[in-house]
Amino acid sequence: MTATLQKKICMLGAFSVGKTSLVRRYVESVFSDTYLTTVGVKIDKKTVDLAGRAVNLILWDLAGEDDISALRLSYLRGAAGYVLVADGTRPATLDVAMSLRGRVEADYGPLPFVLLLNKNDLAGQWAIPDGDMDGLRTNGWWPRATSARTGEGVEEAFMDLAVRTVR
């Protein structure tokens, strides 16, 4: 086995924000989605190239829960970073993402993360006010608008996170 660099990354977000769609279309996947409902987690892999070295992001896709207390935060143990996903057409999911971040921070301390506002392709239904986006930026959250359908912003988001976990 050749030497590789792996990082454990968790995908977090409210129910049906498109985490699994992101994972399904842009990463390597060998396990069935049914693991999500049975075990509550599904493992996928995203390989990004970082200055000539391949970094394998081992993605733990956690079952989306609107009731965040039900989320198995123990799965975050050992994570090098996480991806927070919210639905750009449903502002409530952004609140869920923020509270998830709070819980993760409380349990595991500050970890690198990226915040994805998914479903950017549904521009007509975009419901996050520009003011809120600016507010997030001033907090240093740097939200990224992505689309699981078109792939917009997905590669960059994973690359960004990879850079910050390896640093």
Added chain:
Amino acid sequence: MSTSSPDPLDWLLRAPPGDDGIDRKALAGLFLDIARSVRPDLATGLAGAPATDIRLEQLRTLLMGHEIAVLARLSGILEDPEQLAAAVGRILPSAFARAQGDARLGQVLAPSLEKATQTSVRNDPHTLLNILYPLIVPAIRKSIGETIDKTFQSLNESLKYSLTLRGLAWRWEAWRTGVSFAEVVLRHTLVYQVEHVFLIHRHTGLLISHVAAENAATQDPQLVSSMLTAIQDFVRDSFSGAENQGVDTMRLGELTVWSEPGPIATLVAVIRGKPPEDLHETLGNALARIHAERHQALEDFDGDNADLADVEAELTECVALRQQRPQRQPFGFPWLALPIAVAVLLAVSAWGVRRWQEDRRWDDYIAQLRAQPGIVVTSTGRRDGKFMVTGLRDPLAIDPRQALGAVEINPADVVASWAPYQALDPVSVLRRLQASLDPPSSVALSIEGDRIKADGSAPAAWLERARAAGRVLPTGAPTLDLTAVRNLDAPADRRWDEYVARLRAQPGIVVTEAEQRDGKFLIAGLRDPLALDPQQALTEAAIDPAHVSAHWAPYQALDPQIVLRRLQATLTPPPSVRFAVAGDRIVAQGSAPSLWLERAHLAARSLPSGAPVFDLSAVRTLSDGAIGRLRDQIQARTIRFNHNDPLPAPGQGALIDALAGELKALETLAPIQHVVARVMLTGHSDSVGSGTFNLSLSLARAEAVRALLRKRGVDPDLLAVRGAGNLEPVDPTGTEAARAANRHVSFTVGLEERP
């Protein structure tokens, strides 16, 4: 330094007007020191004298400058705890090394070490656990694992195999090789191969290293590794709650996944086949070695396994673990012994077969002898290769030696001893009478019940002798009945009279004229063709037919006996019917098919007047009895269907079960009653839909019911099917209830007289 007065040495210190080049200060100090040396109390007495004198310092510096610096540094080290600790620390290892020979060192250190260990355990037991892990785990594994698991496993396997053919072969192998039976069993049964070994970082679930066997299929091991960790977490969270405990065995068909947890990394082995329990120990030891040798690298693992590339070698050793089915050894089988063994086996079995056949023949022979009249077998057996038989034998019974030939037993092999006796069974008595009386050819002796009856005609002298012999038969023997033997020596006319009297007594014969004229006999009359043949009776009476002239006119006798015979000849009643004469009536009894009964009634009606009455009232129709009841039961059955459905409606199963039972009863009853039963299954449909559709649907329903009955064991030959479509409705009104009633299969039972 203070120079305030009055200083006793001031004078000395004060410089003279002309510099004499002397260092007065140093000189003064010197004096002072000398004074102090002489009187130590002088210093206190000399108030104002400086406590320390710079000159002395200077002198010291002059005399021992280097040593002072060394001393200062040493005292600095001694006084500063940190420096002292560092200094002692530097020499401590070599100090311990040198003191190793001194037993006191251990005694001195022991209490402190104990205290330190206690504190460490109190603070965080994991630290010590992690330290001791590589030592303790293998030891514990060895003691517990080996004793318990192996015991159980070998016990199980021993029980499983101890009584099979293979088990016996393994016992032989164990005995031959001097290995315990359990080990032989394990060697043969535990066929396994370690296909994958994953070394997984416990904290992150990331893969540290993975090795697969050459032929093992695999998914992305990095993903598998994390998924395994996730599942472990899931199980731990869901069921256990205990820290550091998770799934240690997963099984999927032929694959077993064993997880050996270590403090930092977990070793997961995917094993195909049946791994032995001591494989746990092997894997656990490998994991312990990895922890011991690469502890730091494991602790520092952050996803980059470049530093841990060398653990792959350890894992490769684990993957090499396997137990294959042992190859058959090409040598060692005693081929030369094989023909000898086969020959011995053949000889033994041939001897066994021959002996068994002889015994069977002997048993047959003895059974034959026992069945013989006049022979009583009292004992039989086999001794020194010879058959023994003893018993009683009537001299007139068959020769037992002759019977030997029939069963192919060599008479030389038989030792028989027969005591003579006189048998009283009818056959023996008959033989004896035949031998002693020597009856003429016109006399036939036969056994009739417990009598021996003589028939025919004999001279008076023989008759006399026979009567005498009959009288002297021993008690218990059958009697000799000579009444049916005509005396040949009686006068011819007397015999003629007897003959005529016999004919007159015969039913169906009417003698109208019987005369004796010129040594000739004349007889005339009527004779029913079914009556006794007069010609035959003539021979029996020993009358020469040449002297007889007979004229018989045929007629139909109305005598009950003859009518009975005639009815029997024409009606050929089934065996279940008996005819009997009762007074002037002929009574038939039993049971008969209705068709036969119809014929019989017709015959009864067409009997001529004056003939006896033919009474058929005691004959039951077959259909009236059990079979008739069965027929009615079956014909009352109906199986319902849903609209457009060729299969019976739900809930009809019990009905079909009951029907099948009745049909099977009909099958068994029919041959007893001498009838042939046929059951027609008629399918019906409602009137919805086209005629042809309904016809095929109705036929399909009948076929379906036949198939269901056949499945329940009813002989399909009994059953015929037809479809009536909607043409034979039970209820033609057209209401929904009527349509539902019309969707059915009905049953018709035909009972015919057996040809």
